[in-house]
Amino acid sequence: MELEQWKQKYYDQLDRLEKKEQDWEKLESTLKRTIGRLSLAAEGQHDVLDKHIGTLRNAMKKEINRQSLESIVDDISRIISKLEEKENSPNRQSVNTLEQLLQKLNLPKSAEKTRDKLLQKFSKSDDDKRDDCLKKTLDLLLSVIETDTGAAKKKGIIDRLFSSDDDTPSSAIENKPTSSVSLADEQQLNTYKNCLLELLHKLDNPNSPSGKLSALKMGARDAQQKSELDKLSDQLSDILQSRIEAPSSNNNATSHHTTDASLQPSIQELLIRLLEQLIVPADLIAEADKMKHRLEQETDPKNWKTLLKEVALLINSIRSRMQKEKQEFENFLQQVTDRLKIMDLFLQNETSNLQEAGMQGQAFDKQIGLNVDEIRMDINQATELSNLKENVNTKLDTISGHIKLYRESEDSRFKKSQQEITDMHSKMQTLESETVKLKKLVVAKNKQAMCDALTEIPNRLAYEKKATEEIARWKRFSNPLSLAIWDIDLFKGVNDTYGHKAGDKVLKTIAQLLINSIRETDFLARYGGEEFVMLLPGTKQEETLRLVNKLREKIESCGFHYHGNAVKITASCGVSSFNENDTLTQVFERADKALYKAKDNGRNQCVVAACLSD
Known part of the structure; x- marks a missing residue:
């Protein structure tokens, strides 16, 4: 029974290891997508730079070759340096x-x-x-x-x-x-x-x-x-x-639509958002915070090359730490495997010993039976009492010798078995202790993986898991289910005016205000950047709108201050409910469109997807 339990624990650990590998693959995929989006944001500055950026994207789609990737990054850095030199020339x-x-x-x-x-x-x-x-x-x-x-x-x-x-x-x-x-x-x-x-x-x-x-x-x-x-x-x-309306005669091939650069996130802001989404080990959190502070302060394009390399080094450190933890986990599983083998060998030895003891017992019974039969024969054939007495004593001595050997063999087997059991018990206690530590570590890592480090509320991964559970429950019981997407209004302006520390404080304040104001059955997570997502089970669309409007009013009246300065904070919200045959993607897209409608209408309001056609 205990062997089966240990085998089950072993299989559970293997499942957790596979899940950890899947999480790493997701992180690697996220990093690739982020690099792809960063490369898209950087396109359009120079034809040669665009060509190398395209090469970088193609390289990220294939299996990553470190030397090739470093070569591409060095080429891009060299081109950026040349562009910086060109930008430093007189402006005309x-x-x-x-x-x-x-x-x-x-x-x-x-x-x-x-x-x-x-x-x-x-x-x-x-x-x-x-x-x-x-x-x-x-x-x-x-x-x-x-x-x-x-x-x-x-x-x-x-x-x-x-x-x-x-x-x-x-x-x-x-x-x-x-x-x-x-x-x-x-x-x-x-x-x-x-x-x-x-x-x-x-x-x-x-x-x-x-x-x-x-x-x-x-x-x-x-x-x-x-x-x-x-x-x-x-x-x-x-x-x-200020170039707001300068003609672009040298850019006829580009789009005719002009984009206000002030509305586009800078390279530093994109890197800060990337660092916020990473699952950073506890001993690297200080280093990550230091890097975000540097990205906030060092806005000169001349520093891009250095900053990109240092961010890459930090990401590599995080990856190395995860690989180290993975290796430690694999080593522990190997130890569990080795000890299970020892347990299996011990049980085999015990089985063999029991079989040997049974055979020796049978041989002992047989020998005793033969000696008793010989005594009977001697008694039947004896003619003189003295000869009979001598023969019986000889046979009794032989039986006593067999009994003594059997007892000595059993005593030796018992002591050996007792020692093996003691050793195995000690190993089991050690393994149990390590298992408890590992269980706590796995629980902590799972909690860390499901929690946003900045706001200390569930993150996007936790939202996806919770959404899957709630959708399954909605399909099974047909209870109402609504989804709301929040976005902090003019959040970039807060970062630009007061700095990213003020922006971080805004995110923490809004996150704690929302999570402390929702019902126990509701779920809130940080989706990314300044966006939050809520799942409201058992709530129809109209009731959801009433609830989120109350939350919006709380946000508006929260009285946020930073270094003694009053900062007006508002948020917009888009709401959609699940209808028959809806998927999560469809509902999310409807809520997202409602959110943008709220933005277009002047911000600081909540819009229901069903009202978009009104």
């Missing part, structure tokens, strides 16, 4: 914009010479002189406008400057009646205003991410004095300097 973004504008202008012949001189001067200037360049450009435009005395009756001068068959006059251009008192000044002001409006109209586009140019157009339309128009011209200069 705004000046290039002015050059392109001047080249597209249809100027009178009298102004072409001036334009050529400006273009020659611009070719030797950088953005440090952009204000002077912009002023000279505006002076040229004003000089052309002032020479056109019939602007009120003819086609607009800006339309001629940017003439095109499909261009239509801007609706923003308004011809106000001139004053009889100062006709020339008001006419010049209107011309200046119309020129600026038309220029803004030509620069603006529907994909403008911030709407700043539209705001400038409104300001120009309402301006009543030249000083107001001068101020708007300065603001336009600042916008060109």
Whole structure:
């Protein structure tokens, strides 16, 4: 019976080992996906860099070759260094914009010479002189406008400057009646205003991410004095300097949709998110926190190469630690196997000893029987009493000798068996002690694997396991089941303004607020980054919406402070319920779309998937 129990324990340990190997494979797969997404985020900066990034992605899809991977990373680092050197060269973004504008202008012949001189001067200037360049450009435009005395009756001068068959006059251009008192000044002001409006109209586009140019157009339309128009011209200069609406003539092959770079996570933020998702051993947590702090502080692209290598070393350390733990676990299982073999050998010896004892007992009985028969024969054949007595004594001595040998053999076998049992008992106690330690270690590791290190609530792995259980229960009993996805509003702004430590504190605060406010039957996990996911069994969609709205109000009124500064924290939520034949993926996608709908509607609200069509 004990042997079967130990064999079962052995098989259980093998199952745990296989699960640990599966967890490592999942981690390795996650790392590959993360590197793939990081490579996608880095694409588009340079053709040669894109080629090496593609090579890196292809290498990650195959079996990893360390030497080949290091070679690819070194090549990418070298290209990044060259790009950094190029970026350190003088910035000419705004000046290039002015050059392109001047080249597209249809100027009178009298102004072409001036334009050529400006273009020659611009070719030797950088953005440090952009204000002077912009002023000279505006002076040229004003000089052309002032020479056109019939602007009120003819086609607009800006339309001629940017003439095109499909261009239509801007609706923003308004011809106000001139004053009889100062006709020339008001006419010049209107011309200046119309020129600026038309220029803004030509620069603006529907994909403008911030709407700043539209705001400038409104300001120009309402301006009543030249000083107001001068101020708007300065603001336009600042916008060109910050590249918000700079034309991309050298990037015709790229997408026509402009993406606000401020909304995209930086390389450092992606690496920080990666470290947050890793299962870090206890003795490496301090090192991981130190690395996250460095990623937060060292934002200079020149440090990317060093940071990437150090993050890779940290990940390798985590992997080595996991391999070491795996090796220790395998060694323990090998010890268990060896000791089970010893136990098996002991039982075999005991069986053999019992068989030998049985055979010796049978031989002893047989010998005793023969000696007794001989005594009977001697008694029957005896003629003299003295001879009979001597024969009986001899036979009795022989029987006593057999009995003595048998007892000595049994005593020796008993002592040997007793010693083996004592040794085996000692080994069993040692094995039991090690098993208890291993069980505690496995429980701790499983708990660590299922818990988010930062917020100390269940992680995505725990959510997937719990979701599988709840879906099975939902299918079996047909009780309602809802899913809610939370996302902290403008979380990147908190990180950018106060630092990642403040962001970490926000995540901890929100996580503890939610998990302490939900029902015992509900389940909350950190899905990743600033996203949380909830499972609400036994709850219909309408009731779920009421519950999550209460939680949203608690988040809004939590009164978060960081270093004495009040920081307004809100969250948005998307809700969906399980319907017949639904899969987890389908429900999650519906809740995710509802979440984005809540974001589009202004954030700090909860949206139900069923209401999306309303």
